[in-house]
Amino acid sequence: MTSLIEARDLTKRYGAHVALDRANFSVEAGRIVGLIGPNGAGKTTALRAILGLTAYEGRLKVLEREPFRERALLMHDACFIADVAVLPAWLRVDHAVDFVAGVHPRFRRDRALALLAKTDIGGSRRLRELSKGMKTQVHLALTMAIDAKLLVLDEPTLGLDILARRAFYDALVNDYMDETRTILITTHQVEEVENLLTDVLFIDRGRIVLDSSLDDIASRYAAVAVAADKLEAARAEKPFHERRMLGKVVLYYERPDLDRLAALGEVHSLSVADLFVAKLSGGAE
Amino acid sequence: MNTTIWLVRREFWENRAIWMIPAVIGALMILIALFGRIDLMSIPSQVPSRTLGGGLLLAVAATFFVVLSVYSSWYLVDCLYADRKDRSVLFWKSLPISDTITVISKLLTALVVIPLVYFAAADITTVMMAFVVSVRASASLGGALWHVDLWLQLQVLWLYMIVTTAIWYLPVAAYLLVVSAWARRAVMLWSILPPFALLLAEHWFLGTHVLGDQIAKRLFGFSRIAFHADPGGASWAAAGADEAMRMPSGIWGFLNAYGFFSSPATWIGAALGAVLIAAAIQLRMRRTEI
Numbered sequence: 299m300t301s302l303i304e305a306r307d308l309t310k311r312y313g314a315h316v317a318l319d320r321a322n323f324s325v326e327a328g329r330i331v332g333l334i335g336p337n338g339a340g341k342t343t344a345l346r347a348i349l350g351l352t353a354y355e356g357r358l359k360v361l362e363r364e365p366f367r368e369r370a371l372l373m374h375d376a377c378f379i380a381d382v383a384v385l386p387a388w389l390r391v392d393h394a395v396d397f398v399a400g401v402h403p404r405f406r407r408d409r410a411l412a413l414l415a416k417t418d419i420g421g422s423r424r425l426r427e428l429s430k431g432m433k434t435q436v437h438l439a440l441t442m443a444i445d446a447k448l449l450v451l452d453e454p455t456l457g458l459d460i461l462a463r464r465a466f467y468d469a470l471v472n473d474y475m476d477e478t479r480t481i482l483i484t485t486h487q488v489e490e491v492e493n494l495l496t497d498v499l500f501i502d503r504g505r506i507v508l509d510s511s512l513d514d515i516a517s518r519y520a521a522v523a524v525a526a527d528k529l530e531a532a533r534a535e536k537p538f539h540e541r542r543m544l545g546k547v548v549l550y551y552e553r554p555d556l557d558r559l560a561a562l563g564e565v566h567s568l569s570v571a572d573l574f575v576a577k578l579s580g581g582a583e
Numbered sequence: 584m585n586t587t588i589w590l591v592r593r594e595f596w597e598n599r600a601i602w603m604i605p606a607v608i609g610a611l612m613i614l615i616a617l618f619g620r621i622d623l624m625s626i627p628s629q630v631p632s633r634t635l636g637g638g639l640l641l642a643v644a645a646t647f648f649v650v651l652s653v654y655s656s657w658y659l660v661d662c663l664y665a666d667r668k669d670r671s672v673l674f675w676k677s678l679p680i681s682d683t684i685t686v687i688s689k690l691l692t693a694l695v696v697i698p699l700v701y702f703a704a705a706d707i708t709t710v711m712m713a714f715v716v717s718v719r720a721s722a723s724l725g726g727a728l729w730h731v732d733l734w735l736q737l738q739v740l741w742l743y744m745i746v747t748t749a750i751w752y753l754p755v756a757a758y759l760l761v762v763s764a765w766a767r768r769a770v771m772l773w774s775i776l777p778p779f780a781l782l783l784a785e786h787w788f789l790g791t792h793v794l795g796d797q798i799a800k801r802l803f804g805f806s807r808i809a810f811h812a813d814p815g816g817a818s819w820a821a822a823g824a825d826e827a828m829r830m831p832s833g834i835w836g837f838l839n840a841y842g843f844f845s846s847p848a849t850w851i852g853a854a855l856g857a858v859l860i861a862a863a864i865q866l867r868m869r870r871t872e873i
Binding site for chain 1 (some may be wrong): 585586588589590592593596597666669670671672673674676677678679680681682684868869871
């Protein structure tokens with residue numbers, strides 16, 4: 299079984315600026331992958347390439363297809379929400395359902411209507427009359443009613459309040475995700491998606507700097523908070539990152555000897571957010 | 584095919600002006616027929632009723648056609664730009680619809696669907712106006728405005744115009760689509776500026792007007808190639824006693840279908856149109872957002 303997404307030396311230039319610099323990564327079926335990186339790291343460019351919205355150099359296969367050349371075919375089996383606020387303002391909710399049902403062979407109208415029925419959004423209303431949270435619900439209902447193998451979400455909750463964000467992710471996990479689906483999601487709100495991801499891809503300056511499952515991260519990385527008198531001993535264990543916190547120093551290790559760390563201070567595992575900050579800010583903070 | 588029908592339907596949802604403008608024009612004309620002053624005294628009594636009837640048909644059709652050309656041009660230059668501007672292009676591209684079908688559906692809407700809407704509106708308006716005017720002036724006109732043969736000829740004229748203008752103006756329409764798929768702002772300005780700049784450049788550096796002549800021929804040369812200027816006596820009728828004042832009595836005689844379809848200019852233009860359509864599709868694939 300080959301990967302759902304396979305990128306080899308994926309490169310995208312905008313004039314002199316290199317947005318993607320020979321990026322290599324793959325995404326396996328049934329995973330929820332977070333593509334995480336600082337602003338301008340190439341997250342959106344990578345997604346645009348995967349979705350066939352932009353031309354690129356290098357080799358890229360998504361669901362066995364070349365995205366840029368075969369976008370329309372790819373969209374039979376993949377769908378995406380690039381931003382919640384892109385449904386056209388003039389479109390009526392019932393027309394939106396009719397239209398997608400008319401053009402998408404894998405759209406299940408009954409499921410879309412069931413999802414919309416849970417909201418109090420009337421079918422004859424135009425998108426421009428709806429709040430941002432309601433627009434998200436409409437877009438989500440349309441997208442989740444598509445029997446797609448791959449769902450791509452680009453900063454899906456940008457500009458939403460905390461209630462709408464929570465509702466978005468709850469719906470995603472409870473109503474949508476099952477073992478036949480794969481989700482690729484970008485966000486810079488790492489904490490928000492941490493609990494639902496199975497894998498992470500860290501991207502920085504157009505390159506993939508970490509490609510790992512969350513299980514791997516838990517077993518591979520550890521941090522220890524030490525007092526000043528044990529700092530030299532802790533540094534001898536070769537941490538890759540240090541952080542000062544409340545008079546102590548937190549040191550981050552890859553594949554550490556846990557027994558020796560335990561002698562230095564309190565050992566704890568790393569959150570994705572911790573690891574992200576550590577990986578992307580280099581040595582000391 | 585099914586997808587294309589949905590895409591055209593979508594254009595009606597987005598651009599309600601497609602049917603609202605002809606509806607308003609039609610309503611205004613009918614209102615004028617209902618409440619305007621009908622001054623039959625100003626019309627020379629010798630003018631045959633066929634001429635009156637034909638004049639009314641042609642006047643209504645011409646009004647609709649002028650508005651149609653302006654609206655279709657505006658539609659073409661706006662259609663691919665509008666959904667990039669509001670970023671809804673990201674929604675449309677998430678559906679299994681190729682950029683080729685998208686661009687073709689816009690072209691089809693502008694060159695065939697919108698003209699058919701105007702055609703229907705013009706027909707309804709003419710029938711209602713003729714009815715109102717004949718009732719209001721029944722004493723003097725009687726059934727003078729009802730000439731079924733003229734009315735049928737006008738149907739042929741409309742269909743002929745829709746087909747021939749679609750082919751003749753294909754390069755212009757495709758150029759507007761290129762601008763619409765490419766420009767980041769000010770699409771109207773960008774649709775006029777490049778040809779104008781090229782024209783001036785040619786004038787300054789080469790001192791010739793080849794490009795200007797070609798553009799002028801394309802924009803204003805349509806009627807010369809699609810119609811006979813002088814179709815011969817059968818299509819004309821003398822307007823009353825004065826033999827020198829002639830009015831068209833038939834429409835078919837003016838149509839120069841053979842001349843139009845056998846002219847190289849028609850097909851060179853269509854070929855250029857095809858190249859520009861391919862360019863618009865490529866731009867649509869590459870330019871997602873503004």
